[in-house]
Amino acid sequence: MLQARRHLIRAARTGAAEAPLGRPGARAGRSPVVAPLAARSVARGMHPLARGDENAQLYAYDHGVKSAFDAIVPVLKQVSALQHEADFELQAQTIARRELGFELPVSLLADAWVEQLDMRRLFAWCVFETYRRFCDEVFTTDPLGTGGDSEFQAFLQTCGFHTLDISPCADGRMAHVIRYVLRLPYRPVRRRSYAGGLFDIADSLDKWVETELFRFREGRPNTADEPTRYLKAVVYHYSSVDPAHEGCAAHGSDTARAARAGVERLLEFQQAVQNTHCCGASIDQLLIGMDTDTDAIRIHTTDSAGGIDLDHYIDARDIYDCTRALSVIEAQEWITGHVQAASPGTSEGMSRFMVHLLTNNLSQIDYVLRYHGGHYSDTGHAERFIGVGIGFEEVQLRNLTYFAYLHTVEEGGQDLDVGIGIFKRLNVAHGLPVPVVVRYDYHGHVPGARERATGRCRRVAGALNERYPDLSAQGLLHTLLVIRDVNAAGRIEVLDCSVGAHLTQEIH
Template sequence: MAYRNLAKNANRSIGPTAPRKRYLAEKGAQIQRQDSLVGDLSRHPLTEQSINRKLQSYESEVKGRFERIVPLLKKVSALQHDQDFISSAQQFSRSELGFDLPTDVLEKAWVSPLDMRALFAWCVFQAYQQASDNFFKSDPLNGEKESNEAREFESFLNDCGFHLLDITPCADGRLAHSIAYVLRIPFSAVRRRSHAGALFDIEQTVNRWVKTEHHRYRESIPNSAHLDTRYLKVVTYHFSSVDPHHQGCAAHGSDDSLAASEGYQRLLDFREAIENSFCCGASVDLLLIGVDTDTDAIRVHIPSPDGTMSLDKWVSALDLYKETISMTKEEASQTILNRIKSGSDVTPDLGMADFIARLISNNISQIDYVRELHSGPYPDAGHAEKFIGVGIGFKEIHLRNLTYFTHLDTVEEGAADLDVGVKIFKGLNVSRDLPVPVVIRFDYSGSVPGARDRAIADCRRVDDAISVRYRDLVDDGLLHTLLTIRDRDQRSPAEAVGSSLNPSTKEVH
């Protein structure tokens, strides 16, 4: 049922019509008038400006690579009958995008019109690979396991009473930056697996819990099993303050309370699964967070020590931002902690209160990030993703509206999610005669014999299933795939092992 809403709502989110554009403009202006934060350039004392600058430079660098593709291809298209077309096109591409265009496509320009769809898909795939290479080689977000940031956060998490943090955001591209930007958590210190509507798979999560506890017993990683710490499962649902009835979570028909209640129910079911399946008082801690996709401000449903939360009460980071902006850093931190401890119907555990306070303080930096960068809410309220990511992995994706995720093992099980992604891209790309770029990805563990080959086979199996399911698009050159794998035991980037752009060899040059 949720998926019907998902499909129905996906349509609404694409390519705003003139009346909707007008509505959004009016609504935006109204919000600007009402909200004294917008236009007021004073910054919150808790905002980490140097980190904001770093995050901004990373975002503009990566997104810039994708945004330069269409202007470059327009230039290349205009040159196609020139005498020195191939060398000029390559020169432009190298200087503006940093890579060559596929020569076999360019060489056909004298006899038939340039295959702009293939060139576009090639450029998107190259831009993705550049971003992946850079991410694993230079750790631009300081989130790798060995980084000081990750170590410090893991120790803080432990002090709060948690040995593993497992977060499920919605698969919507507007939540893809939840970890590194919205919550400011080093990515290696958290397990992230996105799902449509933030409705995570209970069995898979139970398996993950078992694996975590097993490591504690066998290796004392991340800590010894006799220590009284918990596995913390977090769901982040989302909503839109600018256009609540159209730009909320598509999986829940843009209904905030439904998104929150279904996320909460999934959390309770997960805990029940653990408690019923394992003895000795086995249990987990739960947390429910809402994200406003227009401002990135979070609201946290404070849990009581037994995990009970109120769905219609929360602590709002934006309210706390306004309340504490004139205070000193210390006063602001103390006020935030006090509100968490006593501002709701329930009193959380001290460790949980400290953890939430940290998330809210971190989120205050993100509120300023969005506000200063866009002089108000995000201008792209709806979908604006650059490619669909299908499979298991994508540890390197941490930017808003870059990727629509479909986490799946088989196309059959992820068909509903994938259909929604393709529908979104029909609006974003196919309507402009551009193809849907799909990056297939399967991570594997290099320490397991044969795992690499199985990951490649998984890529091909999913690629074949996509070709069958979206035959019309594929036949028209309107859906292209890049097949990638990655050894999760290494810091190496994703490795391309095939592409629809080069079907004969299944290799990408």
């Protein structure tokens, strides 16, 4: 009976004509124009599988962090208006303490009576100080911790995978993809963000090799004779509200192109592993699309050989709508049956993993419905700073950071140009500087690693200022240099800040 009901719902939602290859539930081609989720499933309640408590907790955290950054401009406006009053410093610090939770650097306030307050420096300093406090919170109180790292790793292995390596687009609207959109613990999942999801094959190949060696030598996360594989996923994105303009910039807002590029890169990585290592060495692959307005995902179906079908995918929006009136058990069964029917060639383990991701995503769809009316009001870019380098695992929030994952400005110049372009519109157009956090994580147990990370920070900061000399000269580009010892799992360490060398101690 449940089977019949499932089919009824599915037929009502997608229609046989939409699945030309006869796969039930797999939608063909670019999705037909569908009304935004908010309109279809008015925010009148929770999905039976949505985790309301977790949603409330995640929203409170997101809201708290964003509010801290967004308080900066209003506070500085107040401070600016006061700068020629007699008790300016006292008033300014009172406001800052109350609204921001910290005092402003005395050195930047003290000269206001002689000259104008340097609002650019002050703004950059506040962004960096807020970032530092945000990092400290993540690394000391673990607000996003799920406590389920080892459970997830165990589940992953029962699905046939020992490592999950995800490359989303570097777009800030996807920075929350691991912890929010897919509801995965962020520590056991490897995230490497690249513009357009076009990850570096050599980097992934190195990780594959390292992972295999750990399995062989140390039996972690499992021994090499376990029949599990390295799972590499690409997450591309699109916009259901404004598909022609707010999709992936790296692919000209062309969803089909973004998906195709993701598949091509995954295939290249797979072939790189197969051709470099013999004896059946390979990887498994997953292609996921994400609507940056609703956070709904779609997972492309795979055949029995693990090949990704560009034209067919399972959309979590459909699942949400088809199962929202069911009981928990009915909904779970519906999803399992739906995935198996839509992707019959897929291995049992991969099917189970897809069910896991799609089910998790229902909570996020619910989250966007409940807290953002079905789709975000900031459909476009609204990042608060640019993050350059290697690291930033603490950033799991949407539209907080534009990432440029790079070793050198020379190699990552194009990604950086995109980010600087975004911040020219967001900040420079309003007279505010571009705040760039240059960050390199390092392994403290490797001799000299800290010194090399420090050297990298300084080299990249120098190259940044050379690449954007006009911004730099006008005080419209500010950098904070930080490193972090991933072995110590502690706080970030602030090396330097362009706002003024004498501020470093105050930031510390």
